[in-house]
Amino acid sequence: MAGWLLRRLGQIVPTLVILSFMVFGLQQLMPGDPAIILAGEERGDPVVLQQIREELRLDRPIWDQYLFWIGNVLQGDFGWSWRIRMPVSDLILEKLPVTAQLATMAFLIGVVIGVPAGILSATRRDTPTDWAANGVALFGISMPNFWLGIMMILLFSVELGWLPPSGYVPLWEDPVQSLATTIMPAFVLGTGVASVLMRHTRAAMLTALSQDYVRTARAKGLAEKVVVWKHALRNALIPVVTLGTIEFGRLLAGAVLTEQIFTIPGFGKLVVDAVFNRDYPVVQGVVLATALIFVLLSLVADLLYMAINPRLRQA
Amino acid sequence: MSGDASARRIGATAAPVAVERGESPGRRALRRFFRHRLAVFGLVVVVGFILVALLAPWIAPYDPIETSWARIRKPPSAEHWFGTDENGRDVLSRLIWGARASLMAGVVSVLGAVAIGVPIGLLAGLSGGWVDATLSRIADAMLSVPFLILAIALAAFLGPALENAMLAIAITASPVFVRLARGMALEAKSTDWVEAARALGNPPWRTALVHVLPNIVPPLLVQGTLAIAEAIIAEASLSFLGLGQQPPAPSWGSMLNSAQRFLDQAPWLAVAPGIAIFVVVLAFNLVGDGLRDALDPRAQRR
Numbered sequence: 349m350a351g352w353l354l355r356r357l358g359q360i361v362p363t364l365v366i367l368s369f370m371v372f373g374l375q376q377l378m379p380g381d382p383a384i385i386l387a388g389e390e391r392g393d394p395v396v397l398q399q400i401r402e403e404l405r406l407d408r409p410i411w412d413q414y415l416f417w418i419g420n421v422l423q424g425d426f427g428w429s430w431r432i433r434m435p436v437s438d439l440i441l442e443k444l445p446v447t448a449q450l451a452t453m454a455f456l457i458g459v460v461i462g463v464p465a466g467i468l469s470a471t472r473r474d475t476p477t478d479w480a481a482n483g484v485a486l487f488g489i490s491m492p493n494f495w496l497g498i499m500m501i502l503l504f505s506v507e508l509g510w511l512p513p514s515g516y517v518p519l520w521e522d523p524v525q526s527l528a529t530t531i532m533p534a535f536v537l538g539t540g541v542a543s544v545l546m547r548h549t550r551a552a553m554l555t556a557l558s559q560d561y562v563r564t565a566r567a568k569g570l571a572e573k574v575v576v577w578k579h580a581l582r583n584a585l586i587p588v589v590t591l592g593t594i595e596f597g598r599l600l601a602g603a604v605l606t607e608q609i610f611t612i613p614g615f616g617k618l619v620v621d622a623v624f625n626r627d628y629p630v631v632q633g634v635v636l637a638t639a640l641i642f643v644l645l646s647l648v649a650d651l652l653y654m655a656i657n658p659r660l661r662q663a
Numbered sequence: 664m665s666g667d668a669s670a671r672r673i674g675a676t677a678a679p680v681a682v683e684r685g686e687s688p689g690r691r692a693l694r695r696f697f698r699h700r701l702a703v704f705g706l707v708v709v710v711g712f713i714l715v716a717l718l719a720p721w722i723a724p725y726d727p728i729e730t731s732w733a734r735i736r737k738p739p740s741a742e743h744w745f746g747t748d749e750n751g752r753d754v755l756s757r758l759i760w761g762a763r764a765s766l767m768a769g770v771v772s773v774l775g776a777v778a779i780g781v782p783i784g785l786l787a788g789l790s791g792g793w794v795d796a797t798l799s800r801i802a803d804a805m806l807s808v809p810f811l812i813l814a815i816a817l818a819a820f821l822g823p824a825l826e827n828a829m830l831a832i833a834i835t836a837s838p839v840f841v842r843l844a845r846g847m848a849l850e851a852k853s854t855d856w857v858e859a860a861r862a863l864g865n866p867p868w869r870t871a872l873v874h875v876l877p878n879i880v881p882p883l884l885v886q887g888t889l890a891i892a893e894a895i896i897a898e899a900s901l902s903f904l905g906l907g908q909q910p911p912a913p914s915w916g917s918m919l920n921s922a923q924r925f926l927d928q929a930p931w932l933a934v935a936p937g938i939a940i941f942v943v944v945l946a947f948n949l950v951g952d953g954l955r956d957a958l959d960p961r962a963q964r965r
Contacts, residue, residue, distance in 0.1 A: 359800070366804040377820040486952075490945035492896050494903055495937030498923055506927050513926075601809030605900055609923065619812065620904055623819040635816045639808045646807070 356650060360643060367643075368421070371636045372414050378628055382406065385626060386430060426633040431625045436633035439618060444637075447607070447614035449519055449526075451599040453534035458541025459592065465542070466549025466588075470557065471576055481546060488543030494605040497536040501609070504532060514611035533610045537602050541595050548591050552584040559583070586657050593649035597642040692881070695957035702953020708946035716762040725753035727760040728911040736929040746931045749921060750911075754932065757913035758939055764914040765943065768829050768898035768907070769891040775833030776894075777887060780840025781879065785871050787841065788848025799845070802838040810835050814897055818906040825898075825914070828907040832897045836890055843886055844879055851875040881958040888951035892944045899940050915940050 383400040390396045401407045405416050420427065426436035469481035505513035511532055517525040556562065557580050565575045604616030611617070615634065622630035686694070696702055715722065725743075730750040739746045745754035787798040805813070817831035851857050851874060860870045901907040902916025910917060915936040922932035 359803070362796075362800045363803045363807065366800050367807060370804060370808075374816060374820050377817070486945065486948060490892065490941055490948050492899055492937065492940045492944070494900065495919060495933075495940060498919060498926070498933050499937065501923075502926055502930050502933060506930065598809055601811040604811055604815065605903065608904065619815060623815060623904075623906070628820070631816050631819055635808055635812060638812050639804075642807045642809065 352654075356647065360647065364640075364643065367636075367639050368418055369414075371632055371639070372417055374632055374635070375628065376410075382628070421636070426636065427629040429622075429627055429630050431622075431627045431630075436629050439630060440615070440633055440637050443613065443615045443618045446516060446518075446612060447600060447603050447616065450530055450534055450537065450603055450607070450612065450614060451596060453530055454537035454599055454602075455541060455592075455596050457534055457538030458545055458595070461538070462542035462545030463549050463585075463588065466546040467553055467576075467581065467584075469546065470550045470553030470584075473554065481550070485543040485546045488539045489547075491539070493536050493540055493602060494609055496539065497533065497606055497609040500532050500536065516610075516612045516614075529610075530612070533603075533606045533612060536606050537599055540602060541599065544595055545588065545592060549584065549588050552587050553580060556580040556584040586653065589656060590649045590653045593645050593652060597638075597645040600638050600641060692957045696953050699953040699956060701949050702956075705946040705949025705953065708942060709950060712762055712766060712943050712946070715759055716766050719759050719763055723753075723756040723759040725756040727752060727756045727913045730911075736925065736932075738929075739931055745935045746929070748918070748932055749925055749929070754918075754935055757918060758915070758935055761913040761915045761918060761936065761939070762943075764825060764902070764908045764912070765895050765898060765940070768825065768832065769895040769947070772829045772832035772894045772898070773836065773887055773890045775829065776836035776890065777840050777883065779833065780837035781844045781883070783837075784841040784844025784846075785848050785875060788845040789852065789867055789871055789875070795845070798841065802841045805835070805838045810893075811897065811900060814901060815904065815906065818901055823906045823909060825902075825908045825912075828898055828901040831901070832894050835897075836894060839886065839890065840883070843882060847879045847882065848875050851878055885951055885955045885958060888947055888954055892947035892951065895940065895944055895947070 382404065383397045383406060384391045386400050386404075387393070387396050398407075405413050408416075417427075424437055426440070428434070429436055429439060432439070465481045465485075469478045472478050501513045504511045512529055514529075516529050519526045557576075559580075562575060562580055565579045566572075570579075600615060603614060604619060606612075607614045607616035608620055615638075619631060619634040621627075622634070730752055731747075734743070734747045736749055737743060737747045743753050743755065745758065748754055748757070783798055783802075787795040808816075813835045814828075814831045817834060818828050821827035821831065848871070857870055857874050860874055861867075865873075898907055899914075899916035899919070902914040903920045905917070905920065908914030908917055918936040919933060922929070922936065925932060
């Protein structure tokens with residue numbers, strides 16, 4: 349197991365190095381001269397431009413710029429925002445809890461709907477229940493979730509007036525109001541997760557139910573309930589847990605549009621605003637942060653996979 | 664009880680499989696696909712949308728970008744089936760023209776992703792060693808940034824335009840095809856015929872073209888179709904954010920963006936573009952699922 353973990357880490361390190369090249373490389377795609385953008389009103393003054401270039405090391409060779417940048421990143425310094433005079437890392441840390449709350453709620457909604465639906469659909473394969481569950485999942489995957497969000501605002505905020513169409517209240521300030529502002533976006537995000545989890549749970553359950561040990565359990569005369577819940581489900585859930593962890597990471601990206609629609613000041617809103625303000629260090633920082641979270645989550649997924657699958661522990 | 668039923672089902676499908684044996688694989692796949700009613704329905708819808716996009720100049724009742732102060736935000740009526748928007752433009756005509764942006768973005772960006780991903784994947788799979796390790800880590804790194812965030816970042820750095828959105832989607836979607844092609848190449852490398860081809864002194868690129876590529880086509884078709892569905896949503900998302908098709912040119916995503924501002928006065932603006940995206944994406948997903956059932960020999964039992 350220790351050997352496996354080392355090998356896994358050995359794969360992650362080069363991935364992270366390449367990732368750092370990519371994120372740094374984004375900068376090179378940038379249209380125009382960053383010094384001119386930063387100088388603003390004073391862009392005609394060559395002294396100011398020279399000063400900015402020196403400060404940002406834009407006058408150095410590219411490898412030198414990279415080393416300077418990666419050295420800072422490793423110390424947790426993601427640079428400064430060009431618009432709001434604040435370190436990018438502070439901005440990210442400030443917005444992350446909002447998105448984390450949204451993603452957690454969405455994930456819970458997705459698990460509560462998706463996993464039971466998948467089990468039901470597998471145990472009642474080729475019945476109307478199965479077709480209905482598959483149909484709903486296909487709808488969930490094909491639905492652009494930002495449109496679903498707009499339709500929900502139209503129904504619950506504009507027509508019925510039950511929920512606020514936008515805004516956000518932190519959980520610790522007013523829990524009820526906080527839930528009222530996040531329940532619609534969480535549901536919108538949750539439907540996507542539910543659809544994906546339903547499909548995976550169904551496939552994993554069907555595989556598990558066709559295994560020999562299930563036939564043996566049935567032949568022993570065990571009740572169908574025990575066979576499904578105790579024998580099949582336990583094994584079927586192993587891949588689902590792994591996939592679920594990855595889906596949680598995907599929610600961070602899904603949140604970009606949802607936060608935009610419901611004007612929730614999270615991670616997604618941060619990156620979109622940064623894009624329009626041409627605040628490139630923030631865009632870069634967000635890409636890097638999501639990638640780090642994603643890599644971490646896939647490592648967690650692997651560890652979970654080992655923890656719940658005893659066969660791998662001995663290997 | 665249900666075990667009994669599934670055993671019977673397997674027995675039942677075994678017989679026709681034996682009858683199918685005389686057919687060519689392509690014909691069998693076609694027949695299986697057309698047996699799938701939903702997939703055929705999806706195909707009809709996709710073809711319908713393609714026709715609408717191609718025939719846009721002839722079937723759109725109005726000019727999609729001509730504004731008119733006399734008919735701002737009029738609800739659906741006999742002259743304007745889907746109403747008019749905040750600049751007095753006919754929503755139906757904009758939807759019809761918008762099909763062009765969506766379908767083109769979907770198809771072109773996936774073709775781009777295939778063109779980038781497949782050669783890299785083949786190269787990685789066939790050469791092995793450090794080439795494979797490096798290329799695979801690059802694909803891993805790209806896959807570790809969520810699709811939309813990477814697409815947004817690329818579109819942001821490249822500048823907002825439909826072509827840049829398509830390029831961003833193509834680059835972001837390519838690692839999936841790298842993995843697919845690499846997997847197929849690795850699988851093929853261990854087969855006797857590739858071994859034989861190599862033993863006969865065929866150069867590696869020839870082996871790749873003649874022996875590996877044909878085997879990739881079926882999974883590529885499945886993956887490609889499903890990727891088009893995803894790319895259409897991605898384009899709509901980028902256009903919704905203002906990073907795709909630029910106004911006044913019509914695109915379903917940007918129509919939804921402006922619709923959101925007038926949700927209480929003109930709710931009809933938000934309905935039609937969303938349904939259009941949903942239906943076309945659903946159709947591509949149905950075709951993709953149908954293709955998978957038709958082309959994957961391992962999926963026979965399902």
